[in-house]
Amino acid sequence: MAGHRTPPDRPTDAVLCRAEELDALDAILPFDRRDQLAAILTDDDVATLKHLAKEGMGANTLRALASDLAYLEAWCALATGTPLPWPAPEALLLKFVAHHLWDSGRREDDPAHGMPAEVEMGLRSQGLLRVAGPHAPATVRRRLTSWSILTRWRGLAGAFSTPSLKSALRLAVRASGRPRQRKSTSAVTADVLAQLLSTCTGDRLVDIRDRAILLTAFASGGRRRSEVANLRVEDLIEEEAVRAEPDDPASPPLPCLAIRLGRTKMTGPDDDARLLMIGRPVEALKRWLHEARIDSGAVFRRIDQWGNVDRRPLTPQSINLILKSRCAKAGLDPQKFSAHGLRSGYLTEAANRGIPLPEAVQQSQHRSLTQAAAYYNNPDRKRRRAARLIA
Numbered sequence: 091m092a093g094h095r096t097p098p099d100r101p102t103d104a105v106l107c108r109a110e111e112l113d114a115l116d117a118i119l120p121f122d123r124r125d126q127l128a129a130i131l132t133d134d135d136v137a138t139l140k141h142l143a144k145e146g147m148g149a150n151t152l153r154a155l156a157s158d159l160a161y162l163e164a165w166c167a168l169a170t171g172t173p174l175p176w177p178a179p180e181a182l183l184l185k186f187v188a189h190h191l192w193d194s195g196r197r198e199d200d201p202a203h204g205m206p207a208e209v210e211m212g213l214r215s216q217g218l219l220r221v222a223g224p225h226a227p228a229t230v231r232r233r234l235t236s237w238s239i240l241t242r243w244r245g246l247a248g249a250f251s252t253p254s255l256k257s258a259l260r261l262a263v264r265a266s267g268r269p270r271q272r273k274s275t276s277a278v279t280a281d282v283l284a285q286l287l288s289t290c291t292g293d294r295l296v297d298i299r300d301r302a303i304l305l306t307a308f309a310s311g312g313r314r315r316s317e318v319a320n321l322r323v324e325d326l327i328e329e330e331a332v333r334a335e336p337d338d339p340a341s342p343p344l345p346c347l348a349i350r351l352g353r354t355k356m357t358g359p360d361d362d363a364r365l366l367m368i369g370r371p372v373e374a375l376k377r378w379l380h381e382a383r384i385d386s387g388a389v390f391r392r393i394d395q396w397g398n399v400d401r402r403p404l405t406p407q408s409i410n411l412i413l414k415s416r417c418a419k420a421g422l423d424p425q426k427f428s429a430h431g432l433r434s435g436y437l438t439e440a441a442n443r444g445i446p447l448p449e450a451v452q453q454s455q456h457r458s459l460t461q462a463a464a465y466y467n468n469p470d471r472k473r474r475r476a477a478r479l480i481a
Contacts, residue, residue, distance in 0.1 A: 126217070130160045132173065138243060150316050158236035161218050165189070168212040177241050180249040183234070184258050190225040191262035227263040234259075276426040278413075278435035279442070283308055289419040295381060296393050300412055302371075302378035303390055304432070307409070309371035310349055311453035312433030315409040317351070321389040323379070325350040332368055345372040351455065365453055437462055 131139075139156055147155075166174040169185060192204035201207070204224065213219035234250065241248040249255065278286070283304060290301035307318045327350060331343035351363040367375070379389065388403030404412075406429075413432070414424035433454065440450035447463060456462040 127156065127160050130163050130216070131156075132163070134176075135159055135163065138240060142243065149320065150314070153316075154232070155236050155240065158233045159240060161213075162186075162233065162237055164213060164216055164218050165209065168209045169206070176244055177246040177248045178237065180252055180254065183237075183249055183255050186234070187230065187255070187258050187262050190230050191227065191259070192224050194223055231259070276431055277438045278308065278427060278431040279439045280435075282422070282427075282431075282435065285420040285422065286413070286416040289416050295397055295399065298374075298378050298381050299390065299393065300416060302374040303409065303412060304416070305371035305374045306367065307429070307432045308436055309367050310365055311450075311455060312436030314433065315406040315429035318390065318409050318429075319404050319406045321349070323384060323386050323389055326375075326389070327364070329366065334369075344369040345376070347372045347375065363455065365455070 139152065139159075142152055142155065163174045165186070166172065166182070169189065170182070175182070189205040189209065197203045210219060238248055238250040241250070276282070286304055287301060290297045290304070303318060306321075307313045307315075313321075327348040329346040329348050332346050333339070333341045334344050335341035345368070347367050348364050349367065351365065375389075379385070382391070382399045384391070384399070387401070390404045390409075392400040392402055392404060392408070394400060410429040413427060413429050417424045417427050436454055437450055437456075441447075447459070451459060451462050454462065
């Protein structure tokens with residue numbers, strides 16, 4: 091296994107070779123991090139990622155695995171002075187938990203508690219660590235899961251199910267006392283969406299694009315920002331128009347479009363998940379494609395300061411920034427909203443309108459019914475009879 095690490099400012103032939111190998115994964119991995127990943131990952135790591143891509147691993151999952159793998163490699167090198175071993179011994183897994191989940195109060199009295207300062211500084215210098223204090227438990231669990239998945243894909247057995255690790259993780263989460271943070275503190279429901287769309291009424295390309303992004307992301311079930319950024323013209327399928335009122339033959343027809351999702355968290359590699367959009371979102375999307383003269387490739391693209399449409403697609407982070415920018419223009423607090431608010435907002439709005447949960451989940455493609463049901467439990471709880479049995 092290639093264990094030697096070379097600083098990014100002095101690339102060797104091996105690092106350059108890995109960068110070229112990562113070029114083959116450019117459609118999945120973030121190109122702007124290619125050189126950083128090449129300097130951190132080993133040859134075996136890159137080979138594993140290419141193998142997973144060929145096996146049909148979903149793009150979002152592969153991107154998360156690559157990011158987590160780079161973090162684990164860098165952390166292990168700084169924490170132990172050696173490359174990440176495969177399989178990882180139980181002691182290393184326990185060290186990872188101890189470095190990332192710790193008691194903030196105890197840290198004040200014992201500076202050695204938690205992640206060592208030199209490890210923290212090393213990760214920050216590489217741009218891999220941005221949070222202050224203990225990590226979010228969900229992040230630690232996700233990286234341990236990624237570590238376990240990559241171990242299995244190498245044909246090895248890890249110590250991820252040992253009682254000591256499970257106990258350490260449970261106790262560390264309790265000790266860290268870090269509350270769970272929502273991805274978006276406020277849901278983008280229909281009323282909020284209307285305020286955002288009111289800022290996109292101009293004829294500038296950027297207004298036409300942003301209107302299409304907001305309507306498409308919401309109406310398609312609250313698509314994840316990565317799914318919106320990765321949407322391609324080839325994924326759009328024209329469908330026959332439908333009636334505004336299905337039971338009224340005299341009602342006006344509305345345009346209908348199917349979106350091919352491909353592999354998602356809810357589907358397997360051979361499934362062809364699709365969902366429908368009807369009416370205004372379809373009109374907005376078609377107008378954007380027409381005005382931007384896009385007939386293939388990425389649907390949503392960058393627009394330069396002169397109004398020229400770039401060939402490069404928007405990044406998931408760009409989708410988030412666009413929503414926040416529209417929030418500011420609408421007089422809303424951008425800190426309270428994120429692109430995930432479109433996803434939670436769709437289900438919240440569906441609940442408010444009395445749409446059955448299974449029907450809404452079929453559109454949103456949530457893997458967890460429990461998670462989706464949480465949005466159905468929140469709106470208008472004070473108006474429901476369950477809380478008024480003996481009022």
